[in-house]
Amino acid sequence: MKKYFGLVALVLISFIMQSTVLQFLQIFGVTINLVLVVLVVISLQTNEVTGAGLGFILGFLTDILYSQFFGVNSLLFFCIGYLAGRISEDVYKFDYFTNLYFVLFGTLFYHIFFYFIHYFLKIGSEAILITLTPILIEVVLNLIILYPIFRLEKSIFKKLKIN
Template sequence: MRGRNLRWLIILCIVIFNFILQSTVIPHIAVLGVVPNTALIIVVSLAILNGKREGAVVGIIAGFLQDIFFSPVLGVNALIYFLIGYFIGIMETKIYKDSLIAPFIFISLGTVIYHLLYFIIMYFLSMNSYFYDLIRNVIIIEIIYNVILSIPLYKWLLKKFTVSSIKFGGK
């Protein structure tokens, strides 16, 4: 039990540290006004590595932090990251985790899904958003940026947080 609590404490610290970086340093490395979504990278990576529960919980925490400080509507990012973390985490047992192809595909897909869901929610909340401009000016650049940054981050998370699937002693 103690090991599990320590693991969640470390993950919480990573999410908070990422949030601090994402709100202070990362805006200064924008490419064409687009910044990488490192919270999404962490949520997707941990969902790939450790399944739907971890992906969903980390998604809620990371999304809620963003909602509190940056979102006009509380809970939108938490809901979107939760859904992405949960549904990618469902496929965890079918993914070869040592390959960089899985994070490449799922982070690209997660980026598109994030923006699509965000647009739909904001549309129904009568918040102005233009999807064509979003695709043309943000999503493509963000996918490239996210995938590039995901390589070292995923490798580090793979080393630190992979749950061993080899079990001895029948338990």
């Protein structure tokens, strides 16, 4: 249990930063989705159970703070955490480019299914084409923030001898 204190601290700090500081650091009206990046990186380093559980918790907290329709973020983060953890057994997970691809696909997966769910629930999804530019900007921002998060998480795993 003591081994995972560093990871819990990283998750809590990332969630607090996402909900406070990063809300004011917008580029072209888009903020970095730090929670998604941390979820993907940790899920790749652990397994599908940890990824799914962490994804559900982070999605639940995100739903509480931001969502007008409760459960969408919980479901999507759960799926992303599970898939990244599941596939992590078949890839070299300590490679930066592996994490880069997973953050890229995780961000795209999140937005595609977010708008898909909102479309079928008829929740303000008329302007999906207008949101393509912000999605691409968020993908780029998430890939930029990935490197420091990946290095930090790798040092935590090495120091605590988790993997």
